[in-house]
Amino acid sequence: MKLFEPLEIRNLRLESRLVAAPLASASCTPEGVPTERTLEAGRKALFARPGLVVLEHHAVHPWGRVRVRQLMLDRDDVTEGHRPLAGLFAEAGVPVVVQLNHGGSGVADPDLFGDPAFRMVAPSPVPHPGRDPGRIPEPLSEGQIRELPGFFVQAARRAREAGYRGVQVHGCHGYLLGQFLSPLTNRRTDRYGGDVRGRSRLLLDVVDAVRGAFPDLPLGVRLGAADSFPGEEPRGLRVEEACAVARELAALGADWIAVSGNLCGYDAPGGFGPYAGAIREAVGKRIPVECTGGVTSYDRARELLDRGCCDLVGVGRLLLSDPAAAAAWRRDEA
Numbered sequence: 552m553k554l555f556e557p558l559e560i561r562n563l564r565l566e567s568r569l570v571a572a573p574l575a576s577a578s579c580t581p582e583g584v585p586t587e588r589t590l591e592a593g594r595k596a597l598f599a600r601p602g603l604v605v606l607e608h609h610a611v612h613p614w615g616r617v618r619v620r621q622l623m624l625d626r627d628d629v630t631e632g633h634r635p636l637a638g639l640f641a642e643a644g645v646p647v648v649v650q651l652n653h654g655g656s657g658v659a660d661p662d663l664f665g666d667p668a669f670r671m672v673a674p675s676p677v678p679h680p681g682r683d684p685g686r687i688p689e690p691l692s693e694g695q696i697r698e699l700p701g702f703f704v705q706a707a708r709r710a711r712e713a714g715y716r717g718v719q720v721h722g723c724h725g726y727l728l729g730q731f732l733s734p735l736t737n738r739r740t741d742r743y744g745g746d747v748r749g750r751s752r753l754l755l756d757v758v759d760a761v762r763g764a765f766p767d768l769p770l771g772v773r774l775g776a777a778d779s780f781p782g783e784e785p786r787g788l789r790v791e792e793a794c795a796v797a798r799e800l801a802a803l804g805a806d807w808i809a810v811s812g813n814l815c816g817y818d819a820p821g822g823f824g825p826y827a828g829a830i831r832e833a834v835g836k837r838i839p840v841e842c843t844g845g846v847t848s849y850d851r852a853r854e855l856l857d858r859g860c861c862d863l864v865g866v867g868r869l870l871l872s873d874p875a876a877a878a879a880w881r882r883d884e885a
């Protein structure tokens with residue numbers, strides 16, 4: 552399979568299988584809208600002319616922030632401020648989707664605790680394994696959990712109104728939906744915990760709600776395939792469980808699944824090819840699967856496609872650090 556070959560995702564036509572992966576830029580205004588610096592990162596990502604751009608995570612609720620300077624789609628008065636960024640991609644003719652997130656206990660910036668309105672919530676009162684072990688999050692009540700899909704729906708509506716072409720639900724890297732997926736952070740005994748059916752219920756409810764509200768909206772999921780890297784001793788969320796979740800996501804109408812790690816994060820030695828391949832098999836190749844992480848050469852991108860690990864290759868840091876190198880991949884394929 553070639554890298555510079557088109558692919559349709561719902562009503563989007565991607566000119567290639569190269570995806571600009573989301574990279575949080577901490578560049579927004581205090582209100583959570585893009586600045587000229589955010590636009591500059593967007594221009595860099597466009598330099599290699601990816602087939603699709605996935606914009607960094609945007610908080611769907613004020614408690615869903617992971618930094619004080621966090622892009623937000625949590626209220627109607629920020630929508631207007633997103634139009635220039637959406638317009639940048641429209642002008643370039645490159646489809647752009649925006650990633651929607653609730654950070655839960657994955658708070659990366661302790662300054663957030665200085666905001667008296669902020670509350671760090673999670674499925675269970677378990678410290679986040681990658682953060683300050685002294686910070687115990689507040690467990691969400693069932694009533695609070697039932698409100699969460701609505702926050703994603705409203706954020707998706709604002710994304711559409713701002714001119715973004717679709718959304719990606721952030722279900723990896725140990726943020727709230729990933730905290731629910733993992734038995735290491737989800738100790739609940741109600742319908743949102745226990746086996747993988749219970750632990751994935753919130754993610755599935757979110758996707759079902761967004762799909763139900765917007766039947767035509769390109770809707771992706773970034774799925775944490777496991778809490779351990781490929782080849783490591785499995786712990787926590789296992790890839791077999793993620794495969795079962797992926798099948799459910801496809802059945803609910805998710806348009807593509809972008810594979811990364813969950814509590815283990817995104818920097819897998821050797822990449823996530825084996826996990827992406829397992830998930831691609833699990834969904835019966837009915838929807839495209841993306842693999843991201845550690846791709847810094849055209850040969851590596853082609854290897855992932857040729858081995859059948861994925862249909863789309865995500866590239867993050869290289870597009871910003873050396874956009875000319877990635878732009879030259881087109882020549883490599885010619």
Ligand SMILES: Cc1cc2nc3c(=O)[nH]c(=O)nc-3n(C[C@H](O)[C@H](O)[C@H](O)COP(=O)(O)O)c2cc1C
Nearest residue numbers: 572573574575607608817843844845846866867868
């Ligand atoms: C500074 C930085 C910010 C990131 N922000 C996000 C983000 O907002 N959402 C997300 O899903 N992944 C995020 N990631 C992970 C990247 O999308 C990607 O998976 C990771 O960088 C590995 O790909 P690469 O080796 O091509 O850079 C971030 C990574 C970095 C280094």
